[in-house]
Amino acid sequence: MNFDKDTNRMEEALKNAFRRREAPEGFADRVLSRVTERSSDKPMVLRHQSWLRLFSQPLVRWAAATGVCAALVAGGIYYRNVQREHAEGEAAKQQLVLALRIAGSKLQLAKSKVQQVNADHIPADQTESQEEKE
Amino acid sequence: MAEPLSAEKSTVVAENDFAEIVRRHQAMVFSIALHFLADPAAAEELAQDVFLQLHANLGRLKSGDHIKFWLRKVTSHRCIDCRRRRSLPQVSLDEAPESAAPTRTEDPMLSHRLRQLVASLPEKPRLIVILRYQEDMNAEEIAEVLAMPIATVKSHLQRSLAMLREKVTRAIGEVTI
Numbered sequence: 357m358n359f360d361k362d363t364n365r366m367e368e369a370l371k372n373a374f375r376r377r378e379a380p381e382g383f384a385d386r387v388l389s390r391v392t393e394r395s396s397d398k399p400m401v402l403r404h405q406s407w408l409r410l411f412s413q414p415l416v417r418w419a420a421a422t423g424v425c426a427a428l429v430a431g432g433i434y435y436r437n438v439q440r441e442h443a444e445g446e447a448a449k450q451q452l453v454l455a456l457r458i459a460g461s462k463l464q465l466a467k468s469k470v471q472q473v474n475a476d477h478i479p480a481d482q483t484e485s486q487e488e489k490e
Numbered sequence: 491m492a493e494p495l496s497a498e499k500s501t502v503v504a505e506n507d508f509a510e511i512v513r514r515h516q517a518m519v520f521s522i523a524l525h526f527l528a529d530p531a532a533a534e535e536l537a538q539d540v541f542l543q544l545h546a547n548l549g550r551l552k553s554g555d556h557i558k559f560w561l562r563k564v565t566s567h568r569c570i571d572c573r574r575r576r577s578l579p580q581v582s583l584d585e586a587p588e589s590a591a592p593t594r595t596e597d598p599m600l601s602h603r604l605r606q607l608v609a610s611l612p613e614k615p616r617l618i619v620i621l622r623y624q625e626d627m628n629a630e631e632i633a634e635v636l637a638m639p640i641a642t643v644k645s646h647l648q649r650s651l652a653m654l655r656e657k658v659t660r661a662i663g664e665v666t667i
Contacts, residue, residue, distance in 0.1 A: 363651075363655075366651065366654070366655055366658075367623070369600055369601070369604060370604060370608075370619070370622075370623040370654075371623050371626075372600075372601050373600070373601035373602075373604040373605050373608075373623070374521075374525055374604075374605070374608075374619070374620055374623040374624040375521075375624065376517045376518060376521040376624060377517065377520065377521045377524055378517055378520075379516035379517055379519075379520040379534070379537065380520070380530070380534055383512075383516050383520065383534065383537070383538075384509060384512045384513050384516055386538060387512050387516075387538050387541045387542070388508075388509055388512070390538060390542055391508070391541075391542060391545050394542065394545075
């Protein structure tokens with residue numbers, strides 16, 4: 357018999373080749389024991405799911421989303437304030453340093469002038485006292 | 491007066507029902523997986539997972555036919571997922587090794603050869619052939635299970651059969667079966 361001429365034979369051969377096989381021995385028992393194992397783990401899963409189930413309500417979802425958005429905005433504003441205060445503090449520090457430098461240079465100038473004046477007056481006094489001794 | 495079932499008793503009844511469902515359909519689920527994967531251990535693991543999933547979804551299934559349809563559908567999709575995850579090298583039908591051209595063969599050899607050839611088909615056509623010849627499903631039923639157009643199922647089936655016929659004819663020539 358040629359397969360080209362007899363499609364039914366081919367189909368019959370395929371049905372033979374792909375007939376159902378018996379599941380391995382103890383298959384159902386293994387499935388049932390896995391089901392029992394899972395059932396014993398279930399309370400934890402259920403507790404977890406009950407928390408998640410809260411978010412299945414649209415109102416709670418919106419409230420959560422709004423809360424997250426508000427927290428993000430508040431966080432952004434707080435961060436900007438901190439940044440601004442930090443920048444102001446830096447500017448004040450720079451100004452103080454500049455003021456101290458200016459004051460320091462003025463003091464230096466005054467000190468050198470005083471020293472110069474002292475230097476101009478001391479030789480004259482010394483001359484007068486020598487003359488008095490003589 | 492009929493006594494109402496306690497929660498514990500009703501659970502036991504449900505578990506007995508589930509055990510009965512497993513025993514009734516285990517050969518079908520295991521065979522689809524075995525014929526598709528050609529690996530008994532992987533087929534058993536997949537079949538067990540299918541029944542665990544069934545246990546979790548049992549409340550949503552309305553009848554025995556619905557359960558059978560659901561099992562075929564989930565098993566088919568899991569087979570394809572499993573195959574993709576394992577990403578075994580897929581041999582096309584043309585590349586499938588041919589036997590040493592025996593001129594005559596007996597049923598077991600022919601069956602073995604056909605299974606080899608079907609195993610070399612791409613995933614969807616292979617599943618279609620398995621559902622058609624193992625489960626004796628028609629194109630409409632297969633299309634529903636695999637969520638494919640009927641025309642696609644028919645064309646896959648025709649092309650697969652043509653290729654199988656050509657390969658078998660080339661390999662064994664005139665065959666008495």
